[in-house]
Amino acid sequence: MEPVMAVAIGLLYASAIFLMLRRSIVKLVIGLMLLSNAANLLIFTSAGMTRGAPPLIPEGLTAPLGPVADPLPQAVVLTAIVIAFGVLAFAVVLIRRAYEIVKADDLDKMKETDT
Amino acid sequence: MRPEVALPVLLPLLSGALSLLFWRSLTTQRFIAVAGNIALLGVALWLLVSVSMDDYVVIQMGGWEAPIGITLIADMLSAVMIVLTGIIGLALAIYSLASTGPGHEKFGYYPLMHLLLAGVAGAFLTGDIFNLYVWFEVMLVASFALLILGGEKAQMEGAIKYVTLNLLASVIFLTAIGLTYGMVGTLNMADIAQRLAAAENQGMVEVLAVMFMIAFGIKAAAFPLFFWLPASYHTPPVAVSALFAGLLTKVGVYSLYRVFTLMFDQTLGYTQDLLLWGAALTMVTGVLGAAAQFEFRRILSFHIVSQIGYMILGLALFTPLAIAGGIFAVMHNIVVKTNLFLISGITRRLQGTYELKKMGGLYRERPWLAVAFFLSAFSLAGIPPLSGFFAKFVIVRAGIEAGAYVVTGVALAVGLMTLYSMVKIWNEVFWKALPEDNLVPVEQIVVGDDSRMVPASLWLMYLPVAVLALFALLIGLFAEPLMVAMNQIGDQLMNPQGYIEAVLGPEAGIEDALVESPDEEMTP
Numbered sequence: 001m002e003p004v005m006a007v008a009i010g011l012l013y014a015s016a017i018f019l020m021l022r023r024s025i026v027k028l029v030i031g032l033m034l035l036s037n038a039a040n041l042l043i044f045t046s047a048g049m050t051r052g053a054p055p056l057i058p059e060g061l062t063a064p065l066g067p068v069a070d071p072l073p074q075a076v077v078l079t080a081i082v083i084a085f086g087v088l089a090f091a092v093v094l095i096r097r098a099y100e101i102v103k104a105d106d107l108d109k110m111k112e113t114d115t
Numbered sequence: 116m117r118p119e120v121a122l123p124v125l126l127p128l129l130s131g132a133l134s135l136l137f138w139r140s141l142t143t144q145r146f147i148a149v150a151g152n153i154a155l156l157g158v159a160l161w162l163l164v165s166v167s168m169d170d171y172v173v174i175q176m177g178g179w180e181a182p183i184g185i186t187l188i189a190d191m192l193s194a195v196m197i198v199l200t201g202i203i204g205l206a207l208a209i210y211s212l213a214s215t216g217p218g219h220e221k222f223g224y225y226p227l228m229h230l231l232l233a234g235v236a237g238a239f240l241t242g243d244i245f246n247l248y249v250w251f252e253v254m255l256v257a258s259f260a261l262l263i264l265g266g267e268k269a270q271m272e273g274a275i276k277y278v279t280l281n282l283l284a285s286v287i288f289l290t291a292i293g294l295t296y297g298m299v300g301t302l303n304m305a306d307i308a309q310r311l312a313a314a315e316n317q318g319m320v321e322v323l324a325v326m327f328m329i330a331f332g333i334k335a336a337a338f339p340l341f342f343w344l345p346a347s348y349h350t351p352p353v354a355v356s357a358l359f360a361g362l363l364t365k366v367g368v369y370s371l372y373r374v375f376t377l378m379f380d381q382t383l384g385y386t387q388d389l390l391l392w393g394a395a396l397t398m399v400t401g402v403l404g405a406a407a408q409f410e411f412r413r414i415l416s417f418h419i420v421s422q423i424g425y426m427i428l429g430l431a432l433f434t435p436l437a438i439a440g441g442i443f444a445v446m447h448n449i450v451v452k453t454n455l456f457l458i459s460g461i462t463r464r465l466q467g468t469y470e471l472k473k474m475g476g477l478y479r480e481r482p483w484l485a486v487a488f489f490l491s492a493f494s495l496a497g498i499p500p501l502s503g504f505f506a507k508f509v510i511v512r513a514g515i516e517a518g519a520y521v522v523t524g525v526a527l528a529v530g531l532m533t534l535y536s537m538v539k540i541w542n543e544v545f546w547k548a549l550p551e552d553n554l555v556p557v558e559q560i561v562v563g564d565d566s567r568m569v570p571a572s573l574w575l576m577y578l579p580v581a582v583l584a585l586f587a588l589l590i591g592l593f594a595e596p597l598m599v600a601m602n603q604i605g606d607q608l609m610n611p612q613g614y615i616e617a618v619l620g621p622e623a624g625i626e627d628a629l630v631e632s633p634d635e636e637m638t639p
Contacts, residue, residue, distance in 0.1 A: 020283070025275060032282050039289040046297030073296065076245055080289055083252045087285075090259050091278055097263070098271040110272040113346050 005045040012038035023107045025095045032091060036084035040077045047073035117172050119165055120187045122158040123197050123236040126151060131229030141217060144225040148208040151229060156201030166194040171617035181618050182303035186242035188618055191604045192442060196239045196369055199449045203361045204232045206453065206579035211354045213575035214460050219264050219352055231257035231358065238366050242618055245292055245302045247370065255281055258363060261355045262347060273347030280343040284333035291326035305618035308378045308611060324379040324386050335367030337427055338397035341420045345404060349412035353460030356412060360419055361453035365445055368426045375430060376608040390431035395525045398424030402532040411459040411469040414536055418495065421529060422448045428526060429510050432517045435605035440509030443601045447502040447590055454491045454583035458484065461576050462544055471543035478545040485545045487584035492537035494587040497530045502590035
């Protein structure tokens with residue numbers, strides 16, 4: 001499974017970077033979206049994909065019986081998804097406002113603050 | 116239980132939540148802003164006292180022992196940074212009372228400011244690498260919203276670059292965290308440090324080190340990753356600019372120091388060279404960029420970049436003295452750079468513009484403001500006996516001792532160029548007469564939404580400026596006791612074993628790390 005995931009993650013990173021290099025701000029935001037998804041998948045995969053049981057401890061014991069899946073990467077990915085969601089919501093509102101004010105979906109028309 | 120480690124994070128969150136409760140009452144929000152930041156500064160000083168007595172103050176959140184739970188740890192470096200956060204927070208809260216108009220205040224200016232400070236404090240105190248990422252995001256989201264407060268065209272354009280590049284940095288950071296976890300199976304920084312040292316695949320450790328360097332390099336605005344900063348820092352309301360200039364990039368610098376002294380102290384040969392030349396180029400590009408500008412805040416923005424170079428140089432030289440000098444530079448820069456931005460806000464209030472060509476005559480008109488600017492600007496340039504001199508002196512001395520003559524020479528030359536930029540502002544804003552085309556009586560200048568033009572409130576803007584200028588002077592005059600603290604930071608950072616033992620307990624050793632490798636538990 002890991003090789004398939006590795007290729008998928010690589011494709012996600014590549015297409016994200018490609019989209020971010022475009023001039024359109026809408027594509028820029030889609031690129032950011034793909035980028036955070038790629039990072040989440042990478043955490044998930046690099047932490048080891050095990051076909052273990054859920055990490056639950058039976059009543060009366062202090063350790064799970066037999067091997068279990070590592071719960072930490074899932075907690076990390078979940079946190080990262082929520083953060084990415086919040087940040088993207090902001091980014092989408094930002095490009096909408098920017099489009100209304102600058103009246104162009106083109107990064108080349110947003111060079112006034114550059115030096 | 117040591118509550119002083121958690122309180123610098125909890126207090127701003129509490130103040131932020133309270134300000135949200137009083138959304139409709141700006142008076143209450145203003146009161147909470149000042150009171151909350153006084154409390155933050157008090158807690159920060161408490162933390163500093165505890166740390167100077169015990170070296171390390173640690174608490175494990177939720178009672179879960181490290182490396183399972185999230186650790187909050189303060190060493191001398193964290194404590195000093197927290198105190199600076201408190202000082203800047205309080206200065207900005209008072210300054211904002213007069214400088215930030217109701218048009219901005221009623222869209223959540225104060226709650227966002229508290230949230231930003233909570234993120235900054237959390238980043239300084241956490242001992243968990245993923246938790247560091249979370250605090251970075253807290254800080255970023257608050258800064259995004261503050262940056263576009265007011266919604267002018269320039270702010271939108273600046274914000275798109277700021278948001279994109281900072282999110283890119285976050286994703287690189289997150290990717291590096293994921294790969295680190297895949298390698299060592301832990302997120303606790305002290306634990307990671309042990310396990311990375313024992314890792315078989317040292318080539319992969321170098322890859323991780325470079326990924327962290329790029330991620331924090333973008334946050335710290337180091338060459339060649341700084342372009343978001345001069346494109347955006349001059350666009351928001353001036354109090355926001357000052358807050359960003361004082362604290363945000365320094366969190367990136369702090370993270371570089373933390374990660375490279377704790378986790379990656381074994382990949383030095385390769386990464387120190389990169390950091391060294393990165394530092395030199397950061398100094399040069401920043402200062403040359405500033406030389407070409409004639410807008411108050413743009414000049415200052417480029418100088419942020421340039422000064423970051425000195426801080427990274429301290430890390431790159433990697434001797435206790437160099438690290439002490441680097442942290443001295445961070446401390447001095449937070450105070451002085453914030454103050455320069457605050458002064459630019461006052462001059463804008465007085466003359467209605469940030470363009471140097473249209474300003475003038477303030478030395479005659481406001482001599483005390485000129486003195487405050489003089490102290491801050493010449494401190495930035497490194498004129499003795501002001502604070503910047505000692506930062507530069509220590510770094511240059513460490514550079515000569517380490518034999519890095521070229522980079523040290525660059526640091527000295529950049530100091531001269533900094534002086535040029537500061538003298539340029541001095542001449543244009545304070546020395547020369549007010550030009551003919553700006554003879555509008557001061558009271559009639561419409562300064563836009565970010566000012567209420569109440570003359571009586573001006574003292575609220577002068578007060579923090581005066582105090583911070585005094586700090587710039589005092590840091591220089593009392594450099595000796597401060598240098599003792601800085602040397603302690605240098606020692607602590609160069610000997611990470613103390614940090615590791617403080618987090619994991621005194622019996623922690625590499626043998627333990629090898630025995631309970633998590634992979635064995637996980638494989639079915």
